[in-house]
Amino acid sequence: MSKRIADAFRNGKAFIPFITAGDPDLASTERFVLAMAEAGADLIEIGIPFSDPIAEGVVIQEADIRALRSGTTTDKVFEMVKSLRQKTDIPLVFMTYLNIVFYYGYERFFARCAEVGISGIIIPDLPYEEKNECAGIAAEHQVEIVSMIAPTSRERIQTIASDAEGFLYVVSSMGVTGVRQKITTDLKTIVGQIREVTSLPAAIGFGISTPGQASDMAAISDGAIVGSAIVRLIAEYGREAEEPVREYVRQMAEAVHRL
């Protein structure tokens, strides 16, 4: 039995890396995920590529294009996860856009998630108001839908948090994913408001790339999520990215776990 989202936060702060499935190909993705698990990641986000990822910056947009060009399909991603599951029990969540899930069919998609051992899903274009779209079906298959909280959420924070499952994904900055020099949002206050209404963990993502940033973010929450910085290594090293990714995740996980 693979681990659940809650297990990722059981031993303190969590480091959560993201990777786009199929970039540069699915066999490489499988190796990279295993490397990240070995290097100390607590939970891994696997992105199913989408042609038009409106919440992503250029780095992940390009990864999606590379992944689709390499022939990545939803079915092939499920197969890759199934194969991964023979080798690791690390908790895994998907990150993708609603149309991918909708088009596959909610029942079929979440049943497959349960079958291959996916514990949750992050869908950036599924806000609180539209969650009922597939929350019921996901719950039947024990797949947790991770809710996002943004710098603009204000009075919505506690509404979203009280109804959340898995963990809260706190978006650090305005705009899209991508590496940032500085994060200026008052995240401490946001995390504080979340903690008033739920005991679920809250992890911060968007814009984090250095061990220092990861440590700062994890210090005021329950974990740090990193995507673009890893995807950038894969863009640079391609199939040879396993060691650079392993080394990067090792440093980042260490920075978070030291807390």
Place this chain on the structure above:
Amino acid sequence: MTNPNGRFGEYGGQYVPETLMNELIHLEAAYNYYKKEPGFCAELEELLNNYAGRPSRLYYAEKMTKDLGGAKVYLKREDLNHTGAHKINNCLGQVLLARKMGKTRVIAETGAGQHGVATATAAALLGLECEVFMGERDCQRQKLNVYRMELLGAKVHHVKTGSQVLKDAVNEAMREWASRVEDTHYVIGSTMGPHPFPMIVRDFQSVISREARAQILEKEGKLPDVVMACVGGGSNAMGMFWNFIPDEHVRLIGCEAAGKGIDSGETAATINTGKIGVFHGMKSLFCQNQDGQIDEVFSISAGLDYPGIGPEHAYLHSIGRAEYAAVTDEEAVEAFEYLSKTEGIIPAIESAHAVAYARKIAPSMDKNQVIIICLSGRGDKDVASVANYRGVKIDE
């Protein structure tokens, strides 16, 4: 027809990142307040009448009618509006609303450039900063409009991601909006995107059918048999349909861009070839592949070159209230030339899709029947690309 969550049957909704949700809620509240506020309504009416040139004429196309030998054909002359298309109706409304909301900057996507030009115009007039996102491929085929927007003081971003057309311009505009939502309003140009946009754009465009309905009653003493318009996202069509929807015997026909044909794989005919999905903030019909990846679509018309359709059109289609016909590039170009020679009116290549379909159905209709075509825009911007289509090289 619109329920509180912005649904049209199963279509519509608000499928956007959390970062934008509060802004959409705020926008809906502001719109619902101002649409009933006498000061706002008076100011908008003044702009529409004395700046944009409304009401637009309902013109009896006598030569075309005689030539086709069937139904009487009327043209709703949105092409005579300031900036040359129906787009200004929506832009004046939204930019005025943005200013009331305290915004100092507007952004917009554009395909053919007409919506970008109209937004830049309204922003120049009302004193807001303006930035327009336009696919690089569209910038190439609509160079004149790019320069026009710059002339009006707007900054034009050439979008080089994806297929570099309208869909990609919407992606970039949404990304930009999410990064700067406090002082910026996103002027969506069609009846698409997340609620409340399909409702707001429809309402601002409904002036077309409000006028046309009164005008035809005055001229013919009866309602038309057919009302038709081209459909990309669907704003001129929703505007043209809206006040006729309760008149159940009036046929509503949307004409979509079939590109090289609906079976050619190079088409933008969403109703005819698309499937239900969720994209650009709405549940609607989209051209997409077997994995739900959005297709690259194709049309000679940059304004109809979009893989989706507004949710209210998907709904009107689903309940059978409106019909949607597919018109090829070749048919549209022929209609473009036909209207120019027959009536001395050069239509936008988008509007030419509706003219083309009227040429198909008018001859088999009775002489006492009436068709109104929404002539959504003028064709000056398309002269170079039609010449190119015909193999004629001209320097702009």
